[in-house]
Amino acid sequence: MNTTVRSGRPRRREGVWLRQAGTENAVVDPTKDSVHLLNDTALAIWHLCDGDTQPEEMVAAICEISALHPDVVTEDVTRILGEFDRAGILEWVDE
């Protein structure tokens, strides 16, 4: 299955912050009084949402250290970014 990655560079929305306690990682959004738990992959993607890194670059880097097929990684990255987007904890910097 081919998945198209949204163009632009994702950036963590100002005001939200990452809380790490033990093995638990969560993004806290005080403006909405909400907490979003992250698994290990989502945590790594969250780290890369710096407003500078394109989703395609995220995919390429993950493929470099894993044996996963690019289509699988693209699907995962797209899904995770979509979840961040829907949760309102992300904003996109246009090209």
Next chain:
Amino acid sequence: MSVQDDQVRILLADEQSLFREAVRVVLESEPDLRVVAEARDGAQALAEAERLEPDVALVDAGLPNTDGLQATSEIRARVPGCRVLVLGTQEDDLLTLVGALESGATGYLTKECPLAELIDATRSVHRGETLVPPRMLGPLLSQLVHRRREQNEAVKLLEQLTRREKEVLALLADGAGNDRIAQELVISPETARTHIQNVLGKLGVHSRLEAAAFVVQNDVFDELIGARV
């Protein structure tokens, strides 16, 4: 002590005998894991790996006499069937993590981890799964993204070089001086010097050493090989 066919055969390399003994006891409490050799330094780790060809080597990054990363690189080169799990001391030591993966390690773990995690990690590495501490994954990927960008920039700069200039740069990266460059390319030393100046100018570097470092650091030697065929 006999080793069953389905057991993972392990080499344990760490300077501290107490650490080795403790890890050996824990690993061998698992029926599918067996420590077949121990080493207290890098040279011994390499020798034992060559002698016994273990499935997995647990290698401390800070080994004396050939450090853990160098030992990893040599074990992977000489015993390709042996996968290496590098053990570091700090979770945020990105430099060691990157060095371990570049040396051919399949995984990286810190000694701060619980022993149960070490057991799981040993099995994962044996299956060929890349293992990186979750909290280091993001910074590692960031580093890879930046490195790839730098490599792309380097390739763009190389595209500005003529075929002859690429040949000259390949020879510079190989440590050649003016005379050898002139001899190999069948040109005069003055012409070689001119090409070198052009190469330095186009790459934006100031010396032959910097030009050679540019090739090595950006891992673009293969981009130059075609020019020398």
